[in-house]
Amino acid sequence: MNLPSSLPLSGPLGLQLPPAPARAETGFLNLGQHPRADRSLAVNSRWLTLDGKHWMPVMGEFHYSRFPENEWRTELLKMAAGGVNIVASYVFWNHHEEQRGEFVWTGQRNLRRFVELVAEAGLLFYLRPGPWVHAEARYGGLPDWVMAQGPVRNNDAAYLAAVRAFYGQIGAQLRGLLWCDGGPVIGLQLENEYDQVGPGRGAEHIEALRHIAIDSGLTVPLYTVTGWPTLDIPEREVIPVSGAYADGFWSGATEPLPPSGVFLFDTSRAIGEMGNVGGTPAEGRIDPSHYPFFLAEAGGGMHVSYHRRPVVTLQDVAATALVQVGSGANLYGYYMYHGGCNPAALVPGARLQETQDTGYPNDVLVLNYDFRTPLGQYGQVRASYGRLRCLHQFMAAFGEELAAMEAVLPAERASGPEDRSRLRASLRGAGDNGFLFVNNHLRHHPLPAFSGVQFEVQHSGGTTLLPATPVQVPSGLSFIWPIGLRLGAARLAHATVQPLTRWTEPDDTQVLVAFALPEFGAKLHFEAASIEVTDSTPGDEIQQDAQGWQLDIAVTIAPRLLRVTDATGAVHSVVLLPQALADQCLHAKLNGRDRLLISPQPLYLDGDEAVVSVADDGLAQVQVWPANEVAAGFAVQMASLPARVPGEVALALLQDNPSPPPVRLGPHVAWRGKSTPLAPDDEAYAQATRWSLDLPAELAQGPGRVMLVLDYLGDAARLYADGELVDDHFYDGEPWQIGVDRFVVQGNAGPSQVALSPTGGGLGIAQPWGHSDGRWPVLELAVLAADPEAPIFLEAFARERLREVGGRPTLASVALHTRRELRLSL
Template sequence: MANQIKLGGIVLSTMILFRGVRVQSRYTALMKLSLIILFALFFSTEVKGQSTYTADLSSAETPILRDHLKLGTHQNANGDVLDANSLYFTKNGQPWYPVMGEIHFSRYPRAYWEEAILKMKAAGIDVIASYVFWIYHEEEEGHFNWTGDNDLRAFAELCKKHHVFFFARIGPWCHGEVRNGGFPDWLVKKGNTRKNNPAYLSAVQLFYNEVGKQLNGLYFKNGGPVIGTQIENEYRFNNPAGLEHMVTLKEMALKAGIDVPYYTATGWPGSNQMQNELLPVWGAYPEAPWDKKTTKLALSENYLFTALRGDVTIGSDLLGKHAIDTTYKGYRYPYATAEMGGGNQITDHRRPIIQADDVSALSYVKVGSGANLMGYYMFHGGSNPIGKLSTLQESKATKYPNDYPIISYDFLAPIGEWGQIRPSYRSYKVIHSFLNDFGNQLVQYTTSFPNQKPSGSADNSVLRFVVRSKGNSGFVFISNFQRQLVMKDFENVQFGLKLPVGVLTFPEKPITIKKDLQVIFPFNMDLGGVNLKYATAQPLCLVKGKIPMYVFFAPEGIDPEFVFDKTNIKEMKATDGKVLSSLDGYHISNLKPGTACVTEISLSNGSKINVLILSHKQALDAWKGNAFEAERLFISKQELTFPGDSLNIQSTGDPRISFSVYPSITNLVAGKHQLIESADGIFKRHSLNLTPRRLEASFKEVQNISSYQNKGKLVPFDNRDTTAGGLVKTGPQYQTNMVAVAGSRYYSIKLPATLGDLNEAYMKINYTGDTGSLYLNGTLIADDFYSGLAMTVGLKRFIKTGGGKEMLFQIVPLPNEREVFFEDGIRGKMKYSQASLFDVLIVPHYEVVFSSKRSM
């Protein structure tokens, strides 16, 4: 690539190549001097009309410690091995980038566990994590419950069935916005917990023993899915007593048979960084709904590329302010996360709305900053059950800092409380596809921060980027996003990277980085024996086959450009693109991203590879999975899962099912439905039209609620509205059993009699007020803290018992004196003390199961 820089009135024409720097100078005698001057000035030079953002990668290398961590049994009878060094995790001796998502099995109906696991796997999750809440399983001392939705073993077995690993977070204290942080009431009454108190440890050992029995035979060493466990949560062990307690708990877990490759502990609020017993894990959230303020918070530093591994706001509600040392060098553990906020659980006093960019940007930032395990809390929302003795949510009445909904633990997660897919799911799927297929390279790369950095979270004048590299190869990560800050477009952008050998400047044609854009650009990336010098497109995935296909996508607002080294290439052909050949390489431009935008590359050794460039929208709609005895890439607006070796497609609201697939599937059938087939570039498109379903829920205001109240056995009342000092505690006032609350309005909602052949139906309740609570037969089944969004309720779990019956919806008004944080513009939608229901819509959720005649 040619680059011209004026030095003292002399124009030096340079050609920079990935294997080094070749200088073609009009003044050959000045060649060496030119290089010296060029390197000295390069990183402070801005060519007129262009902005060159620079980073020095010449010494990007991290020393790696090995065999120092005290893991559990990490080899099974098949010879499979899981391990970790100080930089990354390994699988069978090869670098591995785990992607972990959390769902709480005991907060989601057992009947839908398998569907939930498949949805998570389709999003690129290969490790599923879950808390094991002590109070859920031993609410009454000595009486353990591992049945129904509490069946830990059954959930782990489903993980094994679908080839995803399982990570058990066993506490004993978990937090998780659960009553007492997960401790049973009887244990709290005994006191003296979370320390090496013999009576406390004795109770913990009994609990651990039960967990160990549940997972017996399912550990990795047995060929099972259970690869790790988190000990405790948010526990300070950067002191001798704290470390002794954590090591004691680990030894107790081992005694209980919980023998796993990886033992972790949260790195916050303070962790010992020299011990070898536990891997510290970190996190970052888009907001802090637990913060006591009811005003807009300061801009989060989580959206800056930094060496900061943790989020100083996590746990501040319980632990107060805590600092994380960012100057620490020589980490003994891979940079791993367990609480990357997939959303946020809203509180009574803070009700943020989390959008897709709010969470996906965190992933780009933390992966770019060096994270080598992405763990999300939560990736799938859920619902709190009502216990035998009490409700099970965190509340101020139980001496915890926040009031949460009694039932809802939706978390605004990528997969919601009712299994609904949010836009963030698709954004996550894009970066996870990259991590799944190219993470084995990425984990070996060291992070180098740019020479130009933003001065802080409020600085939108400097492009936010970082580079991960090893040798001359790497990836440029860009995240031009900051929650609650308007960013700007950066025009005429180029990157100048000082490599161990030479300098790489790209792209040749400067680009514009649009506001809010998150993207990854590769440089000197090996594609099956071919060197990609750079691309202004993001790698998406690799589809294996007779001819491997590397899939990229063009970011919004950027014309994709590819430059290949000519070495090992015999011939190159581009469909929907222009190829220019030079002495040293191929330059591909004028590309039209889409399903036909393929570059065919023939190698000198007789092998071939293909490169496909999709649009950004197609990347969001891309699904990679094993179906019908092959690895395939699908593009669909619908929601895909791959149970076994087949294909399921679900569609929210739209009965028109359509998807394109590569490679094509022979003799595809969808039950009795008529399939329409057509060509779509190199893909084959399949379409069908289901019978549209129109479901209605009629509603009317009710003045007398007596007939809707619970006439049978009452469930335990919530104790968060008890009196203290003669004053009613602030917070939500609705109850588990329908009771009247002053100023409330009530509406009966009649359910459809049946869902027919639908997979699900989502009821959307548009209302304003403080809280919305839904009752069936007088018992609370769903609740919501009003935030400006419609309350969503999945109906399939209720139709069997309540089909055709009436639910009662209660809206408690928002008092004038209540101070609650809402996003901008939300408060304007409602009036103080107003409680109103505007409409109730039911959105059908269709499902089609596909099979192949050949596989039948």
């Protein structure tokens, strides 16, 4: 559909709030029967309740066995600071029992220790033990010996016996850590993406797995299954959960995918493969009269396969999340939230990734499982971390009422994902208050800007027209506006700011924190309240009329603090931030008080200390409000470490091969309707263009994270340390980031001090943020030449870069950056 760059609306877009909050069905789901004495957790057809209150949690997937155990604690604290409430993880069977009867639960495979650290970080845990997990793992995580012994993923006696032993081991590892024991483990997902039906399969198999889990001591309040590609489930015993990805590396398309349904507000609960991104078509609907709208696989990013390499953007991820919450989601679970790296196989020479030569549809990277997540493979903090935290903090602050608010759509709405002629909006609310969700972003198919935009919301108190004057909604924008938000006895009828968080002070006055998008500014309409602006500027406009107070507040680069005196005389606070600061803002309890912390550097809390990740310049800055029990203005705290000059990488060309390896096609995949190229084999890398990389010796003596950033051009690349493969990458047009401090060889390391490298060699893995007695291994980079016209998917900018160099292996730039942790007592 060819559309102009801007479309005018003919009049206000109408929506109607339900008269009362949604009613939930209870008694259908046979869940919650493993309670704990001191707290309560329950589920109904609409929402979760925690300690008797409606609860709208955020769940983030982080695979413990794909990450060094000595970094777990830091990363879990970063997840908590990102607004995650529940950590989910697969338990990869072939990471623990590669050889029959030989279980390994130590090192980065130490499930028990990981879950203990989850609890110490103040988080809950969701167990996903498969036994088949997919996760781009070899045979979906099933050990080779299980595949060889007979039928799998059904009620075959030998298979169930092996599962019983595996689940029994997990039960033993988690003894005392379940919710009913006072621990953090609240739920368990049975199987994954399960598509078998018939006798001994489908619902019968899921039920058999549930019984084995319970017999193994895995007694939790919640049991779930993925609600795709079928709904053949034991209907009262499990909750089907949903997925929503902005793109899919599994598609065989060599061009951008059609418009995806994840960017369209939709309350129909149609199933399919992750929100209409290819593969299995939707064949049913999850019944909203029985089951809540929970997601376990919403894309926090997207992996890459050899044949398809999407670059999912900040706005792709943020818009997907906002649309699902605006469509009624009451649990938002990311896959993935934190990236990782496949561990060393325990069987010499074995590898643990999905490949086409094992009968699976994709060739993925041997080690790298970065997934372009908010927290990356080396713990790097991406822009999506802060933007998504804005939504997470909103869910935490308003979720108790939002969870019971139904999602309603306008009568005049897009007919489907491909309809780009109408502005996309949704409303969650009840009575005379709610939240308006708007999304004008669609990956690879830009939506037009819409001009003359106003919304006419009918509610129990009448009709609200917002904003007061029409605005233009640019292409690519998504946001949330409040309607009828109460601040004590005052009512914010409407505003062009997005709520971020709120809290109640010890004196019962309230604090509302919101942020302004530069496209709209901060326009607030208060009813029945008097307003004080504590730091009025010439750009502010404040007017009073019969309807209340109209505020047009200048919000540019600094926080603004307003005072709102309600009808009872109580004085409440409104903190307004520009969006750039909202992305840096953490609401936390610190030293016994709710506070806002704003920092341009990544920041998390460890007790009452703020831990700031400082870059090469060594500078840390944190704005705090309120600070030192003073409620006016933000206090700025600054601290520094000595600046660190990372130095340069000395490169030496060892071998040059400008010819790409020949394209080899894999087997035909029926649901794709085609074959796709196979990834090059090890021999191709042996013949590839190779460089040695000599890093400054002092960087190996820490402390801190040392990031090697390679902006290379070619088909694919591998990094070797002392001859061992330690990381790999498929070219996607963006720089490859590698935390090379993990590969530092520890000085005087005896056998007990040496950790395994990712492929099982003898490299000493650096302790996080410190490796004071170490040296660099011999680092070599291999880059394959590329055919710029190869039948693989690349983003347009990435393919154009390849064409500019004719596909020849090229290092456009090589850089080093460091990160160190600085602790601040605020």
